[in-house]
Amino acid sequence: MLAAVGVIASAVWSTYAEVEDARRQRRDASDLARRLTSLKLVTFEYALIRQERALAQYREISNRIDGMFAASRFQGPAQQEIVARLRSGRTLANQIFDELAAAFQGETPNRADLEPSRNFEAQLLSRLSILQQDNLSDVFRLTDLTTEQSNAAQQRLLVVILSGLALIALITLGVSWLIHRDVLVPVARLQQAAQQVAAGNWTTEFGAGGSDEIGQLTRDLGRMTQALRDALARVERSNQELAALNRELEAFSYSVSHDLRAPLRSMDGFSLALLEDYGVRLDDEGKDFLRRIRAASQRMGHLIDDMLSLSQVTRSELRPEPVDLGEMARGIAEALGQRNEGRKVHWQIDDRLTVRADQALIHIAMQNLLDNAWKFTSRTPEATIRVGMREQDGRQAYFVADNGAGFDMAYADKLFDAFQRLHHAGDFPGTGIGLAIVQRVLQRHDGAVWAEAAQGKGATFFFTIGQPEHEHRRPGHPAG
Amino acid sequence: MNIADQGILLVEDSPDDAKLTLRAFKQSNIANPIALVNDGVEALDFLFARGAYADRSGKPLPMLVVLDLKLPRLDGLGVLKAMRADDRTRLIPVVVMTSSKEDRDVVASYASGANSYVRKPVDFAEFVEAAKLLGIYWLMLNQPLPAHFAK
Ligand SMILES: Nc1ncnc2c1ncn2[C@@H]1O[C@H](COP(=O)(O)OP(=O)(O)O)[C@@H](O)[C@H]1O
Numbered sequence: 001m002l003a004a005v006g007v008i009a010s011a012v013w014s015t016y017a018e019v020e021d022a023r024r025q026r027r028d029a030s031d032l033a034r035r036l037t038s039l040k041l042v043t044f045e046y047a048l049i050r051q052e053r054a055l056a057q058y059r060e061i062s063n064r065i066d067g068m069f070a071a072s073r074f075q076g077p078a079q080q081e082i083v084a085r086l087r088s089g090r091t092l093a094n095q096i097f098d099e100l101a102a103a104f105q106g107e108t109p110n111r112a113d114l115e116p117s118r119n120f121e122a123q124l125l126s127r128l129s130i131l132q133q134d135n136l137s138d139v140f141r142l143t144d145l146t147t148e149q150s151n152a153a154q155q156r157l158l159v160v161i162l163s164g165l166a167l168i169a170l171i172t173l174g175v176s177w178l179i180h181r182d183v184l185v186p187v188a189r190l191q192q193a194a195q196q197v198a199a200g201n202w203t204t205e206f207g208a209g210g211s212d213e214i215g216q217l218t219r220d221l222g223r224m225t226q227a228l229r230d231a232l233a234r235v236e237r238s239n240q241e242l243a244a245l246n247r248e249l250e251a252f253s254y255s256v257s258h259d260l261r262a263p264l265r266s267m268d269g270f271s272l273a274l275l276e277d278y279g280v281r282l283d284d285e286g287k288d289f290l291r292r293i294r295a296a297s298q299r300m301g302h303l304i305d306d307m308l309s310l311s312q313v314t315r316s317e318l319r320p321e322p323v324d325l326g327e328m329a330r331g332i333a334e335a336l337g338q339r340n341e342g343r344k345v346h347w348q349i350d351d352r353l354t355v356r357a358d359q360a361l362i363h364i365a366m367q368n369l370l371d372n373a374w375k376f377t378s379r380t381p382e383a384t385i386r387v388g389m390r391e392q393d394g395r396q397a398y399f400v401a402d403n404g405a406g407f408d409m410a411y412a413d414k415l416f417d418a419f420q421r422l423h424h425a426g427d428f429p430g431t432g433i434g435l436a437i438v439q440r441v442l443q444r445h446d447g448a449v450w451a452e453a454a455q456g457k458g459a460t461f462f463f464t465i466g467q468p469e470h471e472h473r474r475p476g477h478p479a480g
Numbered sequence: 481m482n483i484a485d486q487g488i489l490l491v492e493d494s495p496d497d498a499k500l501t502l503r504a505f506k507q508s509n510i511a512n513p514i515a516l517v518n519d520g521v522e523a524l525d526f527l528f529a530r531g532a533y534a535d536r537s538g539k540p541l542p543m544l545v546v547l548d549l550k551l552p553r554l555d556g557l558g559v560l561k562a563m564r565a566d567d568r569t570r571l572i573p574v575v576v577m578t579s580s581k582e583d584r585d586v587v588a589s590y591a592s593g594a595n596s597y598v599r600k601p602v603d604f605a606e607f608v609e610a611a612k613l614l615g616i617y618w619l620m621l622n623q624p625l626p627a628h629f630a631k
């Protein structure tokens with residue numbers, strides 16, 4: 001393309017130079033014509049009045065004309081021939097003029113011998129005039145020729161420009177056809193395929209594509225779609241597996257809840273029947289064995305129940321609504337007090353602890369946290385349990401704090417795993433499921449739970465609900 | 481007719497559970513005669529005097545049905561639905577008694593017309609308590625409606 005433009009430009013340039021050249025030649029020719037005409041007039045004037053001034057003028061014009069001939073750059077064989085003829089014509093004319101001038105100057109006032117010389121002068125003059133006329137018509141021929149030459153050059157320039165334009169148009173057409181074939185069509189096809197994929201039609205084929213960048217892009221997109229397709233299929237498969245697993249878990253816990261508890265009931269029930277009906281025939285150790293059987297059965301019953309509620313927390317649907325944690329805590333506290341009338345606990349529960357959460361699930365979490373606080377303060381004389389909220393890192397962290405048994409923070413990370421306990425069942429009974437349930441409830445609310453505690457100095461359980469909201473990050477906000 | 485003369489139908493497939501339930505009733509001083517059937521089909525045969533229980537036609541219906549949910553052949557909910565669909569048994573109080581703590585069982589039971597839902601605890605002492613409450617509530621207080629209220 002660039003090369004083509006270069007060729008065209010240089011063609012235009014050289015043709016333009018030709019045109020310029022032809023114009024200059026024509027100008028030179030018409031100059032010559034003008035000077036030759038004036039020369040002719042001066043010759044005539046000199047012949048009439050024979051003054052030195054006319055003679056000088058003749059010489060001057062003549063010299064100029066000769067100079068012009070010397071500098072002339074006429075081209076073409078016809079022009080050269082004319083120029084050659086003009087040169088010799090000029091030389092001859094100058095000779096004749098010199099003779100004539102000599103004849104005029106040698107003249108005497110004596111009229112008697114005038115006759116013969118007059119004849120000679122007249123001859124010279126007429127020859128000169130014919131010669132000058134010939135020269136003039138040669139120059140006019142030259143003018144005509146150079147005019148033709150200049151016209152022809154101008155036409156050539158026009159042709160060159162037009163064909164240059166045509167060439168550029170052709171090249172443009174060709175290039176755009178190539179772009180169309182190699183770029184636009186594949187890009188349009190690519191776009192169509194991409195739209196298909198975007199519309200969810202994952203089986204769209206991108207085709208092989210050419211060897212250029214677009215072909216490469218096409219193949220890359222094809223590979224990308226294939227990879228996505230595979231990934232999607234994998235996700236689909238694992239989703240199905242997950243759904244199957246969920247159904248299995250559901251069936252499993254259903255059967256656990258029905259079938260695993262039945263034998264425990266028999267163990268407990270018949271042990272008790274044995275104690276009641278045949279107690280008199282057993283010594284104390286025999287009765288103790290039966291009590292242990294009952295305790296173990298009941299403990300296993302609780303374990304099963306706790307396991308089931310853990311899996312229920314995971315499975316149940318989330319229905320968030322505004323919930324006042326303070327009000328909820330007061331209700332739970334009251335129930336705890338009623339169930340254990342011998343205990344005295346100071347409750348400090350803040351107002352306005354409204355969160356957006358699933359009422360039932362958050363109740364399970366609060367119940368577990370307060371149960372723990374209640375349980376682990378059972379050996380503390382001045383038991384205090386606080387429920388409140390404090391700003392932490394721009395987030396609202398709700399907390400349940402007690403001044404009970406506490407625990408060593410070194411084991412804090414184990415706390416939230418199922419069946420993990422930091423205290424012995426003899427000191428504080430339990431199954432170790434409670435905090436696992438709490439964590440799962442809060443995870444389902446996009447929240448988190450963590451603990452701060454010290455051995456013998458009580459424990460505080462913090463939790464957040466939902467993603468952090470930036471509106472709480474206002475500077476100068478009073479700490480909760 | 482004396483309340484204590486009216487029978488209780490216990491629908492329970494597990495012999496252990498049946499024995500323990502009978503014991504709990506006895507300990508709760510529920511003296512009513514108790515009939516025991518082992519699955520849902522038998523329960524309906526008993527109630528509608530069909531099949532093995534054809535000879536029961538004309539005899540009074542039980543005043544309380546204690547129903548396990550998980551039963552062979554026809555399950556507890558099936559029995560409940562069949563009872564509520566028949567005018568003869570529509571008003572008999574039914575207490576669903578089961579191991580399950582699953583919400584869907586509770587909901588389905590009440591939706592099918594159960595009057596109470598009792599979860600059989602592992603601790604037998606608790607079970608006796610529950611049976612006692614049941615006896616007081618359904619046998620003493622919740623007398624069957626007179627016939628003209630039946631619609
Ligand atoms: N308020 C608390 N004070 C001291 N230790 C606690 C407290 N809450 C929980 N823990 C520790 O975390 C363990 C796990 O708690 P949890 O999962 O509720 O099980 P459980 O209450 O059945 O023991 C407890 O056994 C105890 O060691």
Ligand SMILES: [Mg+2]
Pocket residue numbers: 368371372430432433434435
């Ligand atoms: Mg706990």
